[in-house]
Amino acid sequence: MKNLKAERELSLDFLRVCEAAAIESAKTMGQGDRKYSDHVAVEAMREVMDTVPMRGRIVIGEGERDEAPMLYIGEEVGGGGYSDEVRESFPEIDIAVDPLEGTNLCAVGANNAIAVLAAAERGGLLNAPDIYMDKIVVGPSCRGAVDIDASVKDNLKNIARRLGRDVDDLTVICLDRSRHKQIIDEVRAAGARIRLISDGDLSAGIAAAVAGTNIHALMGIGGAPEGVITAAAMKCLNGEIQAKLVFDPERLGVDKSKVPPAGVVIKRLKKMGIENLDKVYDTNDLAPGRKIIFAATGVTDGSLLRGVRFFGAGKRTHSVVMTTEPKSIRFVDTVHVEGGPDVVIRF
C-alpha cells in the first residue's frame, strides 16, 4: 500500500518535472535556436527533478558524463534538500528523459514538440545506446498482428484486418528521411495514406497507439533512446513496439562522415553487453519494468497534447501522465497562476 501511494505521488512529481521543461522551452518557441531551446528544457527538468523524493538514476539522458553537464547517463537525481537518513527511505528509480523531444519543432514553432520522461523501478528501462533504431508501433487492437521483419504490405494487411477496415483507410506516420524511401513507396503501393513528419517519432508512436488520432502505425528509423521511452508508453497504453538497432551508414542514408563507422559502434555495443546485433526488441525488452511511469507535456500544439499557453497572469500546460500500477492514464490541464487574487481562470 505504501508503495502504491509512493508511485501515485511520484507520477505527479514527474508531471511537475515535464511541465517545467515544457514551459521553459515553449518560451523560446520559434526563435530558431534548437540548442538553446533544449538547454533551457534540460535545466528546468533537472532543477525540478532534484526535488522529487526518490533515489533516481538517469539511464537515458543527454549523453555521457563527459559530454553533458546535466541529466547525463548515470547521474543521480532526486532527494535534494532531504537528510541522508530520509533519502534512504526513498524508492530507487531509473529514469529515461527527453527534456525536449523535437528541438527543431520547437525552434520553428511546428507541431508536436513535447517534454517527456519515463521512469521505472531499478532495471526497468533498457540502457539503450544513443544510436538509431528501426521501429514499428501500433495500438492495442493490433498487438501481435505486426512483425518488424515482415513486408510493409503484410503488416498493413494485418493492421487493417484487426481494425476492421480496408488498407486504404489506414494512415502510417513516418519520419521524412531519404532512408525511408522504401517504406514510403511500399505504403503508397499498398494504397494506405501516409503522414511524413520532420521530427519527433516518439510523440508519433504514442499517437499511433491511441484510438481517434487517425494514425494507425509508426514505421521507420528514429533514435533508440526515443524507442525506450515509446516502449514505456506502450506498456501503459497496451500498445506494441518492435525494434532493431541500426548502425549501418548505408541503411541510414547519411553522410558516412556524420556517423561513427559500423565497426566502432559494434565494439561499443559489445562493451555494453549487446551481442546479438539483429535482435528484435519487443515492448518488454525495451521497458521490462513492472511499475512504469510515463509523463509528457506539450510544448507546441500536437495531435494528443496542446502546447503551453501564456496568458499574462500565468501559463496553462497540457500533459499526459500514465502508470502501469495502477493502470491509469490521466490527461492533465494545469493552470499555473502567477497573478494576484483577481486573475480570472477560464474553463
Ligand code: VTB
Ligand atoms: C530521431 C527521432 C527523434 O530526431 O532521433 C530524429 O527519433 C533524428 O533523426 O524523434 P535524424 O538524425 O535523421 O535527423 C527526432 O525526430 C527528434 O526530433
